[in-house]
Amino acid sequence: MIVFDLKCSAAHVFEVWFKSSGAYEEQRAQGLIACPYCGDAEVTKAVMAPAVAAKGNQLAEKPPVSPTAAFKAALAAIAEIQARQLETSQWVGKAFAEKARAMHAGDAPEVQIHGQATLEEAKALVEEGVPVAPLLVPVVPPEARN
Secondary structure, three states: OEEEEEEEOOOOEEEEEEOOHHHHHHHHHOOOOOOOOOOOOOEEEOOOOOOOEOOOOOEOOOOOOOOOHHHHHHHHHHHHHHHHHHHOOEEEEOOHHHHHHHHHHOOOOOOOEEEOOOHHHHHHHHHOOOOOOOOOOOOOOHHHOO
C-alpha cells in the first residue's frame, strides 16, 4: 500500500491509500478520485511533509487522524440516500450481471436492481455499455441481516 496526500482545486488536502502508484494514476485518469469535502474531481498530489526520524532508525508515528464532522455528515447523507434508493430496488444477489445484461438487451423489463458482481463481471458490463454504478456504502444481503 502507498499513501498520497492529495489536493483538490479548492485547496482541500486529504490522505488516500492505493495498492500502488500505478493504481493511483489509473483511478485518477478514469475520474474515480474526488475530494471527500467538496466532491471536486480535479485532484493532484499535494506536497507531503517528510517523516521525521525518532530514536534510532524508527520513524515517528503520526497521531491518528479522526474524521471531521463534515466527513461524518457527508457519509451519513450518502448512506441515507442510498438506503432510500434501495427501498425501491430489487435485490438480485449474484444474478446481478445476468439481469443487468438482459435488461440492457431488452430481454427483460427495466427495473431498479442491486446485487453482487465480481470485479471482472462489473468491468465486462461497463465494456458492454450496460449502465451500472457501485454502491458507495456496503450493503448486507437480505438473508444476512439480523
